[in-house]
Amino acid sequence: xxxxxxxxxxxxxxxxxxxxxxxxxxxxxxxxxxxxxxxxxxxxxxxxxxxxxxxxxxxxxxxxxxxxxxxxxxxxxxxxxxxxxxxxxxxxxxxxxxxxxxxxxxxxxxxxxxxxxxxxxxxxxxxxxxxxxxxxxxxxxxxxxxxxxxxxxxxxxxxxxxxxxxxxxxxxxxxxxxxxxxxxxxxxxxxxxxxxxxxxxxxxxxxxxxxxxxxxxxxxxxxxxxxxxxxxxxxxxxxxxxxxxxxxxxxxxxxxxxxxxxxxxxxxxxxxxxxxxxxxxxx
Amino acid sequence: xxxxxxxxxxxxxxxxxxxxxxxxxxxxxxxxxxxxxxxxxxxxxxxxxxxxxxxxxxxxxxxxxxxxxxxxxxxxxxxxxxxxxxxxxxxxxxxxxxxxxxxxxxxxxxxxxxxxxxxxxxxxxxxxxxxxxxxxxxxxxxxxxxxxxxxxxxxxxxxxxxxxxxxxxxxxxxxxxxxxxxxxxxxxxxxxxxxxxxxxxxxxxxxxxxxxxxxxxxxxxxxxxxxxxxxxxxxxxxxxxxxxxxxxxxxxxxxxxxxxxxxxxxxxxxxxxxxxxxxxxxxxxxxxxxxxxxxxxxxxxxxxxxxxxxxxxxxxxxxxxxxxxxxxxxxxxxxxxxxxxxxxxxxxxxxxxxxxxxxxxxxxxxxxxxxxxxxxxxxxxxxxxxxxxxxxxxxxxxxxxxxxxxxxxxxxxxxxxxxxxxxxxxxxxxxxxxxxxxxxxxxxxxxxxxxxxxxxxxxxxxxxxxxxxxxxxxxxxxxxxxxxxxxxxxxxxxxxxxxxxxxxxxxxxxxxxxxxxxxxxxxxxxxxxxxxxxxxxxxxxxxxxxxxxxxxxxxxxxxxxxxxxxxx
Numbered sequence: 001x002x003x004x005x006x007x008x009x010x011x012x013x014x015x016x017x018x019x020x021x022x023x024x025x026x027x028x029x030x031x032x033x034x035x036x037x038x039x040x041x042x043x044x045x046x047x048x049x050x051x052x053x054x055x056x057x058x059x060x061x062x063x064x065x066x067x068x069x070x071x072x073x074x075x076x077x078x079x080x081x082x083x084x085x086x087x088x089x090x091x092x093x094x095x096x097x098x099x100x101x102x103x104x105x106x107x108x109x110x111x112x113x114x115x116x117x118x119x120x121x122x123x124x125x126x127x128x129x130x131x132x133x134x135x136x137x138x139x140x141x142x143x144x145x146x147x148x149x150x151x152x153x154x155x156x157x158x159x160x161x162x163x164x165x166x167x168x169x170x171x172x173x174x175x176x177x178x179x180x181x182x183x184x185x186x187x188x189x190x191x192x193x194x195x196x197x198x199x200x201x202x203x204x205x206x207x208x209x210x211x212x213x214x215x216x217x218x219x220x221x222x223x224x225x226x227x228x229x230x231x232x233x234x235x236x237x238x239x240x241x242x243x244x245x246x247x248x249x250x251x252x253x254x255x256x257x258x259x260x261x262x263x264x265x266x267x268x269x270x271x272x273x274x275x276x277x278x279x280x281x282x283x
Numbered sequence: 284x285x286x287x288x289x290x291x292x293x294x295x296x297x298x299x300x301x302x303x304x305x306x307x308x309x310x311x312x313x314x315x316x317x318x319x320x321x322x323x324x325x326x327x328x329x330x331x332x333x334x335x336x337x338x339x340x341x342x343x344x345x346x347x348x349x350x351x352x353x354x355x356x357x358x359x360x361x362x363x364x365x366x367x368x369x370x371x372x373x374x375x376x377x378x379x380x381x382x383x384x385x386x387x388x389x390x391x392x393x394x395x396x397x398x399x400x401x402x403x404x405x406x407x408x409x410x411x412x413x414x415x416x417x418x419x420x421x422x423x424x425x426x427x428x429x430x431x432x433x434x435x436x437x438x439x440x441x442x443x444x445x446x447x448x449x450x451x452x453x454x455x456x457x458x459x460x461x462x463x464x465x466x467x468x469x470x471x472x473x474x475x476x477x478x479x480x481x482x483x484x485x486x487x488x489x490x491x492x493x494x495x496x497x498x499x500x501x502x503x504x505x506x507x508x509x510x511x512x513x514x515x516x517x518x519x520x521x522x523x524x525x526x527x528x529x530x531x532x533x534x535x536x537x538x539x540x541x542x543x544x545x546x547x548x549x550x551x552x553x554x555x556x557x558x559x560x561x562x563x564x565x566x567x568x569x570x571x572x573x574x575x576x577x578x579x580x581x582x583x584x585x586x587x588x589x590x591x592x593x594x595x596x597x598x599x600x601x602x603x604x605x606x607x608x609x610x611x612x613x614x615x616x617x618x619x620x621x622x623x624x625x626x627x628x629x630x631x632x633x634x635x636x637x638x639x640x641x642x643x644x645x646x647x648x649x650x651x652x653x654x655x656x657x658x659x660x661x662x663x664x665x666x667x668x669x670x671x672x673x674x675x676x677x678x679x680x681x682x683x684x685x686x687x688x689x690x691x692x693x694x695x696x697x698x699x700x701x702x703x704x705x706x707x708x709x710x711x712x713x714x715x716x717x718x719x720x721x722x723x724x725x726x727x728x729x730x731x732x733x734x735x736x737x738x739x740x741x742x743x744x745x746x747x748x749x750x751x752x753x754x755x756x757x758x759x760x761x762x763x764x765x766x767x768x769x770x771x772x773x774x775x776x777x778x779x780x781x782x783x784x785x786x787x788x789x790x791x792x793x794x795x796x797x798x799x800x801x802x803x804x805x806x807x808x809x810x811x812x813x814x815x816x817x818x819x820x821x822x823x824x825x826x827x828x829x830x831x832x833x834x835x836x837x838x839x840x841x842x843x844x845x846x847x848x849x850x851x
Contacts, residue, residue, distance in 0.1 A: 013707075038693055039687075039690065039691045039693060040688060042537070042687050042688065044533070055695075055706050055707060058693060059693060060688065060693050060694045060695070061693075061695040061696065061697070061705065062533065062536055062687075062696045062697075063695075063696070063698055063699065063707075064529065064533075064563070064698050065529070065556075065559050065698055068525065068556075070526075071493075071525070071526040071529035071530045071533060072532060072533035072536070073533060074519070074530050074533060075491065075493065075529065075530035075532060075533025075534035075535070075537070075541070076533040076534060076536055076537035076687070077533075077537075078491065078530075078534055078539070079490070079517070079533070079534040079535070079537035079538050079539035079541075080538060080686075080687070080688050080689075082688060083537065083687060100522045100526070101522060101525075101526050101529075103522070104521070104526065257517050258512065259512075259516075259517065260517065264537070264538060264688070264689065265490040265491065265515070265517065265534075265538060265539040266490075266539065266660050266661065266689065268515050270485075270488050270514070270655070270657040271513065271515065272652050272653065272655070274485075274510070274513040274514050275485060275486055275655075276652055277513060278482060278513065278514075279472060279482070279649050279652070282472035282473055282474050282478070283469050283470070283471070283472060283649075
């Protein structure tokens with residue numbers, strides 16, 4: 001049995017009060033709930049404060065480049081489908097620099113989990129607007145307020161018919177840990193967009209603000225109903241719904257490769273008969 | 284003089300030139316002749332001027348020829364554009380509408396011999412008779428290409444081919460382009476550069492390839508995909524080149540020997556990924572098939588203009604190796620070797636080719652599959668204790684590379700500067716130790732450098748220096764000069780980084796005159812030799828019009844070869 005102690009304790013580089021602490025604890029709880037040992041898990045991240053998370057627990061880690069967590073995660077999953085692969089980064093990394101990878105990953109539907117710490121601001125570079133910042137969000141880089149409309153990752157994912165789409169909140173750890181565990185267990189690409197206060201740079205979306213705006217979806221919501229899910233997904237402003245918004249069973253990308261049924265590619269011999277056969281074709 | 288016939292078939296894209304070229308090529312190889320096939324095409328699906336050229340005879344041939352012996356024109360533009368390459372004794376086969384009044388033209392009505400969509404088969408039938416290739420050999424090649432699934436199509440093609448053959452028998456006069464000496468055999472492969480790269484990578488143990496389509500590299504990947512199931516290879520067309528190289532790095536980190544294939548523009552997007560592979564010490568093979576830049580440049584043409592780019596791409600300082608095959612055989616062997624060296628040095632390794640090599644085909648002897656030693660990714664978990672340190676400091680710079688999920692060891696890889704555990708470090712002492720550790724791996728790459736090949740004698744009056752695809756035309760030019768009594772040698776580099784001056788400096792110093800022949804405008808390799816070996820190559824022959832070198836092009840620019848005419 002795996003326990004939360006197996007995932008270790010590390011000193012972090014985060015600001016006191018950062019939402020990342022809550023998310024890290026939820027992730028550990030979820031991994032334990034999924035009965036996964038650290039060596040079975042691969043955490044892939046990009047760059048940013050959220051992307052440092054994998055350094056603060058025991059697991060296999062690939063901390064790559066800004067925006068590029070998903071392609072690395074996809075490559076690793078295709079080399080070893082037995083790994084539990086989680087791509088974890090912030091809103092700027094996942095939706096901004098990595099936006100094209102995000103869309104393509106949802107279309108592919110590998111069995112992996114996307115955890116996006118969404119604090120609606122760039123923390124590591126000290127306070128510029130992010131793709132999910134509210135219009136009018138003031139910063140030194142946007143002195144007249146952010147002009148562009150915010151990206152709604154949940155609505156985009158539901159629109160694209162992603163396999164599993166959920167929203168959680170760092171300030172509701174019990175709820176979030178369950179969501180993350182559900183996402184990991186789901187067979188398919190599972191997105192959890194995690195609302196998160198940034199105590200240093202986002203003075204708008206604070207703990208108080210989230211408490212006033214977030215609400216938990218009840219039993220009345222059927223996440224398998226696409227039309228209903230789309231309506232819920234588009235609800236973002238005065239009220240922010242939390243929970244599993246949409247899910248559906250879809251064919252897995254990796255299942256199209258018969259060779260992956262045999263497990264990791266690393267153990268598999270190079271077929272000399274195969275090479276001879278290919279050469280015959282050029283005669 | 285040995286038989287050396289240059290045949291060129293020209294027409295629009297969509298007229299099936301590649302199909303006849305391949306069929307004819309295959310039949311000629313099976314009939315026991317030497318051939319060299321090269322392709323020239325416009326960046327479009329239909330229309331444009333495309334050619335398929337086959338040099339055939341006794342050979343072996345290492346490159347294309349400028350003058351044309353037999354020109355088959357499927358449109359008027361072909362005659363117009365290639366008129367200047369005719370010798371006065373050339374045979375031109377064209378519809379009378381395409382070549383009015385051109386001497387030596389055999390006017391043929393394509394429309395009378397077959398429907399327009401089969402004019403390529405008409406040309407095949409005519410050429411089969413003109414070159415006296417046995418009918419059944421062409422038919423077998425046709426059958427192999429079309430398959431037996433569509434018997435009506437096969438029958439229609441055969442009928443058109445036979446009718447055209449009969450027409451040629453009745454109307455083509457006796458001519459000088461007669462093939463001799465071929466002994467039919469089916470023991471040689473007809474491969475182009477990209478096919479050979481794909482085959483070499485698979486033989487080297489490739490298990491994963493990600494790509495974004497880009498001419499002239501795409502066909503490497505298409506070849507891999509065609510054989511992926513047989514070889515247990517996984518592939519994906521990524522959303523962009525950034526995604527492609529990051530996928531390859533992720534797959535390699537998790538144990539699959541991986542590659543990407545692209546051209547200059549796509550490679551530009553991959554530059555940050557090259558740096559990531561270096562920092563995380565993840566092996567990856569990057570194949571760059573060059574075409575003329577800057578920017579979109581000339582998508583379907585050739586150049587050797589990205590040497591300095593590939594050498595310097597990626598921020599920061601780190602070791603790398605760049606292989607530049609000079610023949611079809613080297614495409615196979617160096618792709619294999621590059622994959623092995625990437626794993627051995629835990630670094631990004633490059634295979635630098637170009638459109639000319641990618642699309643050129645030549646018969647080669649089958650490769651010895653029994654003796655291959657494919658890459659084994661990663662080290663055995665028993666080599667490391669727990670807690671495992673992915674970046675343990677070692678004497679030669681190599682840390683045991685374990686793979687995630689294959690044991691209880693946790694594998695932590697990081698793009699930040701990191702400590703031995705793989706976690707982020709901003710300690711300046713750690714920084715120096717890790718930089719030095721990574722740079723020590725350069726010695727591993729240097730120990731395995733493919734030495735430049737000297738063809739001819741050290742101390743010759745003229746030494747032609749080349750790298751990559753220029754090898755063939757340079758050797759042909761040298762051989763022509765030797766026949767005229769000159770003392771000429773060639774020094775060819777199939778690996779352009781790292782350079783080890785002790786392997787070649789004395790050869791450069793001993794030569795009378797040194798001329799560097801390379802397919803770019805500014806002399807990038809000549810500059811690299813000066814930088815690394817301190818030897819100034821003052822004479823250069825450059826080509827950057829988008830076309831490949833030919834022996835004639837080189838001879839025309841060598842003062843010491845002035846006035847040397849010849850059929851070359």
